[in-house]
Amino acid sequence: MATAMASAAERAVLEEEFKWLLQEEVHAVLKQLQDILKVDAPALTMSSLGQEASHRFALPTSGSGGAIQQENFVLSTSGTDQVKGVLTLQGDALCQADINLKMPRNNQLLHFAFREDKQWKLQQVQDARNHVNQAIYLLMNRDAKYQFKTGSEVLKLMDAVMLQLSRARNRLTTPAILTLPEIASSGLTNFKPAGGSILHNPGAMFEFGNQRYEVSHVHKVECVVPWLNDALVFFTVSLQLCQQLKDKISVFSSYWNYRPY
Template sequence: MAVAMASAAERAVLEEEFKWLLQEEVHAVLKQLQDILKEASHRFALPAGGAEGAAKQESFVLSTAGTDQVKGVLTLQGDALCQADVNLKMPRSNQLLHFAFREDKQWKLQQIQDARNHVNQAIYLLMKRDVNYHFKTGSEVLKLMDAVMLQLSRARNRLTTPATLTLPEIASSGLTNFKPAGGSILHNPGAMFEFGNQRYEVSHVHKVECVVPWLNDALVFFTVSLQLCQQLKDKISVFSSYWNYKPY
């Protein structure tokens, strides 16, 4: 009898703790997530500049690890690559070649647009459950966290795995004046293209990178938010170990 009473008392305490978790702590975490993701969203907002409120231009230096074969500067205007100047040193002759974007063209960076859309979708999911919303089960919270984490993971993956265009896609974009020969893939040695009525073959590949601070900030916000979601999921799941059935 004593054991049964102790078990019942313990269950009652756990049920009260679980109720407090659903009613209080969950909303506190949701508010924290909203604040963090709104900061992340602000990083994607086009910075105002000039009388007409156009996005200001930001220039970044391009670099290659351990070599000076490729040097250059690119200019971002919001989520568009509007200028790029690249100097390429030929491997054998050391001849310096210069390449630049056409002045009348811009390259919209789809991965930045996609990441911003995923962040906004995560914020929308969180704001649907305001402070007056009553979570009835832990399962409901887990489903919400899974949905938010899916959007954040997609946003992070779009920024950490840059899109690679094929030569036909580059040619059809109008950014350059060359056209591909065949269906070769960009960045693949052996790819063919034509420029100035001459046929060329890709012999070497150089990966050029630059650091965009506000995108790095966004990635940090994504990581922190994903950790908060997982911590809340872990707390919800812990209660299942105290019952033979899931209390959510």
Template sequence: MLNPQRSLSELPKTSTASQVERVVLEEEFNWLLKEEVHAVLKQLQDVLKEASRRFSMPTPGFENQLKQENFILGSSTSMDQVKGVLTLQGEVLTQADINLKVAKSSQVLHFQFREDKQWKLQQIQDARNHVNQALQLLSSRDESYHFKSGAEVNKLMDGVMLQLTRARNRLTTPASMTLPELAASGLMNFKPAGSSVLHSPGAMFELNNNRFEVSHVHKVECVVPWLSDTLVFFTISLQLCQQLKDKISVFSSFWNYRPF
């Protein structure tokens, strides 16, 4: 049988323990907002600065001093049908030398960029811009700034993660150019017919007054090490952001009162 007197005498002790626990948790949470958050922001800035350095920024008037890198094209599906070498200078594709073997006749077709044209890789520039925007968000809260709530930290982390996700997506899934876009770029001398997508069989184009139809598609790729490095930095940064958000959410699970 329950002893009412005993239960009543234990209530103050339980209440006191609960109050002490809350005070301790609030002190730990305040330390998180004041100290650990800024430590993570500093770590994020260091990582993203390294990522930003991988994107070569030409100095006005000294564009030609950027290092030129040659990359061999390869594919696991096209066998020896497509071979080539690309020359990359920063974010600009300055030269392409490609040999295409026609399957039925074994004839080899040779293609090169026009010497007076260069292909600026917009996805690299976009990714760099997203990294810079993430850095601007992080630098907007210096070490003297005091975060007032976990929600404020989460909002900042969400903003940084959005920019990093966009940067990663631009590098991993770049948009394909259509035939009209490729023709307008002036990289090659042909006229597209209609608005067919470049990489789809059945697309039509004109070259030297002759009309052609795309019958086969071969996809070739090359690995750019410094771009691979940036993807690693993006992954590390996204993990740091998520870990900080997870720590904040842990505190809210200890009591009904949400500290943010």
């Protein structure tokens, strides 16, 4: 009898703790996730990490400070000076590029630049921003007065948010490779592709100035964009918070033979 009473008392305590988790802690975590993704709470420790990145990923709002400032980034190559240049990035658009290419056979220097009337929209950044906005929508879809009734409801929400954040992170960490036809159709250049060769394959053909050219060498150039690194950091932090909340829900379920949610 004493054991049964003790079990009943323990169960009652656990049920009260689980109720508090659903009513209080879940909303606290949702608010923290919103603060990290929207970066609108100066008191939050992680907010400063994503402040610059938030300007690229947040939903546009009226009177938010006008156009995004242009940033210049120097292109670098590993162990060679065959390619040098500077890119100008404005939000999710590559608006200017100035590139010098040294020909490997005769060291002739060729100069390339973007057309002034064209911009190259970075689809990966646009897609990542859309996923973040969808995650924010899911988090804000239930206000502070909303009462979560079951643990499964919380798990389903966390899974949906984590899916969007994972897609956003993966979209930024997996570079997209365009084909020559895709670049030609973008209107950024004046050459016409010949055939369907992939841009980075030697042997690809294209036409320029009524002459046909073949890609003989490939040079990979990179530039570091600090705010993208910041974005990846707060994606990771947000995913960790979601997982921690899921783990707490799962711990409570282990105290019952049936799933109390």
